[in-house]
Amino acid sequence: MNEQEETERGGYFCSYPVFKGIYQASIRIMKRTRVPVYLMLCTLEDEEGRQVQSETKMNKYSRQLKKCVGESIRYSDIYTSYGKVQFLIMLIGIKREDCEIVKKRINRQFAKKNPRVAEKYHVNSIVCEL
Template identity: 40%
Template sequence: MEAMVALGRYEEATDLYADTAERYFEERGLKPSKRLLDSMNQLGNQVMHSYDVLDNIQHNLEEKGIPKGAYLCSYPTFRGIYHHLVRMLEWSGQSIYLMLCTIVDSKGRPMKEGAMLEGLAKRLEESICTSIRNSDVVNHYSKGQYLVLLINTTREDCAVIQKRINYKFLTDRQRTGVRYYVNSVVYEKDL
């Protein structure tokens, strides 16, 4: 990927990154390495588009189709959105919460592998994405975990959201569940 960036073959480098990140995640349950993330950031800083007018640029930025459910994105995108939102907190006054949803077995232990986990993760993803707003952001962080950014909400709303997710995720006689961890996102000014 670094060689492609050095040769100016940005589109191929982006495709390689996406394929590599997907393989890391699907085959090994790993998120991309720091080196891979750094390479992707370098790629993003080097991509130069051809000269264009604002209307065309805006049209290309628009999301295709009608958005349905939460914004599900890759970890690098999630991380960039997180950084942007933290910066906005300084002046916006919004409350933002970061939620980690972890699939647990019948004894409350995190599920990290197993035949059932893939199906449970897909069902949890659907439950999360249909239980929160289109403006909220979701990332499939590990095989049995999802990160959720809940924007302009309260701690009490987080509990309501957890109940909605559970209602959609849990089925009769299901022995697995979801454990939730919630932190407030706070802007901290360097002194």
């Protein structure tokens, strides 16, 4: 059940149903251990804040954003595709202010490849107030 040594570095990408199961298990673990977990939603938009309309551009930018997210998060973090232009990222064991660091890291990588497309991020804590 262990990953093979050749596995790429960076975050763990999985399907949405698997992500949902990991999220639910993480909430249970978090209640017991109090290790903070944050959920970040990355939504790809054009420079005017609208959803990218062109299917070709949408596919291209989505692939590039997926790669940027995977390379910008830690090996222990998890991400999934959530629709055509959105990615959910589960950041485990960090502080809330570290979410901004992750956001900037993804933004920097993506901006190098696509200077005319803007990303928007919404960061929500999934830490239960115990």
